[in-house]
Amino acid sequence: xxxxxxxxxxxxxxxxxxxxxxxxxxxxxxxxxxxxxxxxxxxxxxxxxxxxxxxxxxxxxxxxxxxxxxxxxxxxxxxxxxxxxxxxxxxxxxxxxxxxxxxxxxxxxxxxxxxxxxxxxxxxxxxxxxxxxxxxxxxxxxxxxxxxxxxxxxxxxxxxxxxxxxxxxxxxxxxxxxxxxxxxxxxxxxxxxxxxxxxxxxxxxxx
Numbered sequence: 001x002x003x004x005x006x007x008x009x010x011x012x013x014x015x016x017x018x019x020x021x022x023x024x025x026x027x028x029x030x031x032x033x034x035x036x037x038x039x040x041x042x043x044x045x046x047x048x049x050x051x052x053x054x055x056x057x058x059x060x061x062x063x064x065x066x067x068x069x070x071x072x073x074x075x076x077x078x079x080x081x082x083x084x085x086x087x088x089x090x091x092x093x094x095x096x097x098x099x100x101x102x103x104x105x106x107x108x109x110x111x112x113x114x115x116x117x118x119x120x121x122x123x124x125x126x127x128x129x130x131x132x133x134x135x136x137x138x139x140x141x142x143x144x145x146x147x148x149x150x151x152x153x154x155x156x157x158x159x160x161x162x163x164x165x166x167x168x169x170x171x172x173x174x175x176x177x178x179x180x181x182x183x184x185x186x187x188x189x190x191x192x193x194x195x196x197x198x199x200x201x202x203x204x205x206x207x
Contacts, residue, residue, distance in 0.1 A: 035093040036075060036184045038191055040106035057206055059112070060128030061105050062120025066097050066136045075180060079143040090180050100139070100191065107195035112202060130205065131156045132198060139187065145175030147186035149194060155201060165201050169194060 069084060070076060073092060077085040092099060101119055109117040118128060138150040148171070155165035171190040175182035 031089045033089045033091055034180065035091050036180070037093045038099045038103045038184075038188050040103045041110050041192065041195070043110065057114075057129035057202065058116040058118070059108060059114075059202065060118050060120055060131040061108065062101070062132070062134065064097065064101055064104075064120070064134045064136065066100065066139065070096055070136075070139055072096075075184065076140045077143060077180075077183065078140050078148075085143075087180075096139075100136070103188075103191060104134075104195055104198075107192065108199055108202075111195060111199035127158065129158055130202060131158075139190070141175070141183035141187055145178075145183055145186065147171075147173045147175065147183060147190050149187070149190035151194060153198070155198075155205065164205055167197075167201075169197055 072086070073095075074086045074088060075090045075092060077087075079085050101121075105117050105119050109115055116128075120131075133154045133156060135152045136149070137152065138148050141147045150168070150170050152168050153165075154163050154167070156163050171193045173186045173189045173193070175186040177185055
């Protein structure tokens with residue numbers, strides 16, 4: 001009886017050692033995660049002028065909505081047959097909506113040469129001379145590398161009853177680099193193009 005218990009104990013110990021080796025090997029060879037960020041336009045060498053600040057409207061950006069399929073840490077790629085590819089090791093460094101929001105605010109501040117651009121969900125920021133309401137319906141890249149941004153947006157007056165601008169904008173930008181880095185870069189450029197379109201519309205209203 002003692003021998004049976006002894007052999008059982010040796011067998012269990014051997015199994016545990018094998019499992020430990022397997023798990024250690026897997027952990028040692030696991031793929032490191034990559035983290036990506038959307039980036040805003042580069043800042044100019046000089047600060048914003050006081051004249052420009054007085055001339056421009058105050059801009060309230062938001063609310064912004066994004067599709068549920070994008071509300072995740074992983075970078076999403078759309079393959080053939082409308083199949084979503086989600087790579088556990090390729091992630092956004094911050095929530096995509098927050099990153100999109102922040103970059104858009106920074107871009108508009110730069111393009112309109114004014115610091116009076118505020119995020120809708122910023123504490124105390126609930127009104128502006130103009131408000132930009134944004135509904136993103138697509139923001140991803142295809143298997144071939146082309147990035148897509150589709151967005152319905154409007155510019156409202158201060159009372160939110162007057163909508164001088166209502167648009168649907170579609171942007172497609174091919175990747176200039178290979179791999180996920182190129183796809184994210186292309187997505188970034190769609191957001192830059194969208195920022196420029198909004199800035200042009202705001203300038204037209206400010207005249």
